[in-house]
Amino acid sequence: MTAEKNTVFVVDDDPSVRGGLNRLFKSVGLAVETFASAAEFLERGRGEGPACLVLDVRMPELSGLDLQAELARADVAIPIVFITGHGSVPMSVRAMKAGAADFLEKPVDEQELLDAVNRALARDRRARREQAELADLRRRLASLTSREREVLSYVAAGRLNKQIAAELGTSEKTVKVHRARVMEKMEVASVAELARLAEKLDLSLPEA
Amino acid sequence: MTAEKNTVFVVDDDPSVRGGLNRLFKSVGLAVETFASAAEFLERGRGEGPACLVLDVRMPELSGLDLQAELARADVAIPIVFITGHGSVPMSVRAMKAGAADFLEKPVDEQELLDAVNRALARDRRARREQAELADLRRRLASLTSREREVLSYVAAGRLNKQIAAELGTSEKTVKVHRARVMEKMEVASVAELARLAEKLDLSLPEA
DNA sequence: CGGACAATTGGACCTTGGTCCAATACGGGT
DNA sequence: ACCCGTATTGGACCAAGGTCCAATTGTCCG
Numbered sequence: 164m165t166a167e168k169n170t171v172f173v174v175d176d177d178p179s180v181r182g183g184l185n186r187l188f189k190s191v192g193l194a195v196e197t198f199a200s201a202a203e204f205l206e207r208g209r210g211e212g213p214a215c216l217v218l219d220v221r222m223p224e225l226s227g228l229d230l231q232a233e234l235a236r237a238d239v240a241i242p243i244v245f246i247t248g249h250g251s252v253p254m255s256v257r258a259m260k261a262g263a264a265d266f267l268e269k270p271v272d273e274q275e276l277l278d279a280v281n282r283a284l285a286r287d288r289r290a291r292r293e294q295a296e297l298a299d300l301r302r303r304l305a306s307l308t309s310r311e312r313e314v315l316s317y318v319a320a321g322r323l324n325k326q327i328a329a330e331l332g333t334s335e336k337t338v339k340v341h342r343a344r345v346m347e348k349m350e351v352a353s354v355a356e357l358a359r360l361a362e363k364l365d366l367s368l369p370e371a
Numbered sequence: 372m373t374a375e376k377n378t379v380f381v382v383d384d385d386p387s388v389r390g391g392l393n394r395l396f397k398s399v400g401l402a403v404e405t406f407a408s409a410a411e412f413l414e415r416g417r418g419e420g421p422a423c424l425v426l427d428v429r430m431p432e433l434s435g436l437d438l439q440a441e442l443a444r445a446d447v448a449i450p451i452v453f454i455t456g457h458g459s460v461p462m463s464v465r466a467m468k469a470g471a472a473d474f475l476e477k478p479v480d481e482q483e484l485l486d487a488v489n490r491a492l493a494r495d496r497r498a499r500r501e502q503a504e505l506a507d508l509r510r511r512l513a514s515l516t517s518r519e520r521e522v523l524s525y526v527a528a529g530r531l532n533k534q535i536a537a538e539l540g541t542s543e544k545t546v547k548v549h550r551a552r553v554m555e556k557m558e559v560a561s562v563a564e565l566a567r568l569a570e571k572l573d574l575s576l577p578e579a
Numbered sequence: 580c581g582g583a584c585a586a587t588t589g590g591a592c593c594t595t596g597g598t599c600c601a602a603t604a605c606g607g608g609t
Numbered sequence: 610a611c612c613c614g615t616a617t618t619g620g621a622c623c624a625a626g627g628t629c630c631a632a633t634t635g636t637c638c639g
Contacts, residue, residue, distance in 0.1 A: 252458045256474045259467035266464045308585060321561025323625070335625095337587050343627070353529025354626095355566035362567055516615060532596070543595095545617050551597070 167212035169284045170194040172241075174204050174230065175219040184217060187273055188280070201225035205233060209241055213291055215264065215283035217276075220247035220254065228254070231261055240290060242283035246271055300364055306348050314341040318354060319361035320368035330369070375420035377492045378402040380449075382412050382438065383427040392425060395481060396488070409433035413441060417449055421499055423472065423491035425484075428455035428462065436462070439469055448498060450491035454479055508572055514556050522549040526562060527569035528576035538577070 171188045173195060175181050181197040188195045198204040202225055204216075220227035227245055234241065242264035247254070255266040264283035267276060307315065317327040324342065328335040351357045361368070379396045381403060383389050389405040396403045406412040410433060412424075428435040439451055450472035455462070463474040472491035475484060515523060525535040532550065536543040559565045569576070 247460075250460045252455075252460060252463045252474065252476050255460045255463050256467060259464060260473075265468075266460065268460050310586065319563055321559075321563035325625080333586085334588060336589065339627070340587080346627095351529075354562050355527055355529035358563035358566040359570055362570055518616065531594095533594095541616085542618060544619070547597070548617080554597095 168194045169288075170196060170210060170212060170214040171280055171284075172196050172198065172204060172209065172214060172216045174198045174201060174216065174222075174227070175246075176200060176222045177219070180219070187276070191277060193280070201227070201230035201233070204230065209239065213284055213288040215242045215244060215280055215287055217244045217246060217280065220245055220258075221249060228258060228261075231258065231263065235261065240294075242286045242290075244276070244279045244283050246276070297363065300360055303349050304364060307345060311341050311345050311348070314338060315345045315349070315357070315361065316366055316368055318342055318345065319358045319366060321354075321358075322369075330371075376402045377496075378404060378418060378420060378422040379488055379492075380404050380406065380412060380417065380422060380424045382406045382409060382424065382430070382435070383454075384408060384430045385427070388427070395484070399485060401488070409435070409438035409441070412438065417447065421492055421496040423450045423452060423488055423495055425452045425454060425488065428453055428466070429457060436466060436469075439466065439471065443469065448502075450494045450498075452484070452487045452491050454484070505571065508568055511557050512572060515553060519549050519553050519556070522546060523553045523557070523565070523569065524574055524576055526550055526553065527566045527574060529562075529566075530577075538579075 171184075171193050173181055173184045173188075175184070175197075176199055178199070181199070185195045185197055196207075196210075198207070201222060218227040218230060225233070227243075227247075231243055234243075243258075243262075244264050245255075245258050245266040246269060247266070248269040250266070250268050258266050264286060265279040267279060304312070304315075313331065314327060317330065322330075324335045324338045327342075328338045331338070346352070346357065349357060349360060351360065379392075379401050381389055381392045381396075383392070383405075384407055386407070389407070393403045393405055404415075404418075406415070409430060426435040426438060433441070435451075435453055435455075442449065442451075451466075451470075452472050453463075453466050453474040454477060455474070456477040458474070458476050466474050472494060473487040475487060512520070512523075521539065522535060525538065530538075532543045532546045535550075536546045539546070554560070554565065557565060557568060559568065
């Protein structure tokens with residue numbers, strides 16, 4: 164259905180490497196964009212569709228690991244496949260612990276790299292699906308008034324209208340109105356669904 | 372509160388290494404158990420409380436990575452801190468991708484190892500808490516009759532008693548009885564809670 | 580100021596859910 | 610044959626949720 168093109172972003176300071184990788188990925192039908200430095204990638208950023216990053220560890224200025232940290236700070240969750248000519252165990256462990264999709268050593272076997280990239284793209288597609296779903300939930304949540312959000316939390320916690328009214332210092336009548344609006348705006352037909360959404364949204368539910 | 376002792380399992384074929392690690396961990400108040408081979412650890416297995424595994428990669432017979440795979444197959448989820456004298460990048464990447472907590476090279480810095488072990492233990496404590504909670508939920512679920520489980524799935528899906536009765540080919544009256552028993556056995560007071568439990572239990576909810 | 584939106588409440592009415600008491604039916608195991 | 614657990618249903622009744630109509634108050638904005 165969603166035939167969005169998968170993109171590979173290549174960041175390497177060596178022009179010949181960029182050229183080689185560009186050809187390799189294009190040869191299997193992937194869209195490619197190359198960057199000569201981490202800074203350059205940070206400026207242009209990532210596009211729209213599913214993507215992954217093929218990143219040289221050793222580069223002047225910002226290293227690959229620095230870029231990884233930078234992206235994490237900026238909440239840019241793009242899977243990273245590292246490639247390095249002079250890698251070390253601690254370096255690879257650090258990268259993997261920081262969430263890297265893979266970490267390969269030069270000379271890189273072409274098939275191995277393609278496999279790694281495809282796994283990374285698959286990971287990104289899944290992550291994007293989940294993110295899109297969450298964004299949609301948050302959009303609905305944002306459409307609620309603060310009072311409605313309050314009522315939502317009580318309903319998701321399993322409270323009765325009567326109890327909610329008491330805790331909000333209002334009437335059961337009012338609670339019913341808010342509650343109906345919450346169900347409508349959140350686009351759910353049952354309390355069970357609402358509870359599941361609240362769970363996904365990490366809503367803190369009232370204790371007492 | 373739960374002052375369970377944290378245990379470090381050490382698996383290394385070198386007796387002097389076992390002795391050294393034993394002393395190191397004991398010196399910081401950790402319980403230690405040592406094993407000369409992967410097979411030996413597999414036999415005695417892990418104990419009760421929170422624990423982690425400190426594992427040499429290179430060993431005769433089953434290697435550390437083999438043991439990791441073996442444990443994964445057996446669903447034994449114990450965090451592993453690898454130690455190796457002749458590590459390589461691909462080896463560490465493979466271990467990390469398989470879920471290793473850390474991967475250190477000899478000679479190992481004592482503080483670094485202790486830090487890694489403590490992180491691994493913390494990970495295990497969290498995992499154990501979650502597992503215990505899940506086991507409790509599964510216990511409650513197991514106490515339901517098959518009919519009750521069926522009704523549970525419909526209720527968690529947000530269906531009305533009337534609809535459930537129709538889909539089960541029974542009367543609304545009967546559904547109410549099952550439903551009440553479900554709420555009692557699952558120890559919940561509201562549909563919202565029930566829906567959350569069903570979510571955690573990964574119950575497949577009826578579509579139509 | 581007039582208007583839009585949010586919060587609030589009342590009344591009437593219907594649908595659902597939950598509880599109590601009581602009862603029938605079927606399959607297993609003692 | 611008898612008891613137990615499971616599934617089933619009925620009637621009565623009350624509590625809770627949902628809906629329709631209508632209305633008031635306060636605030637923020639053009």
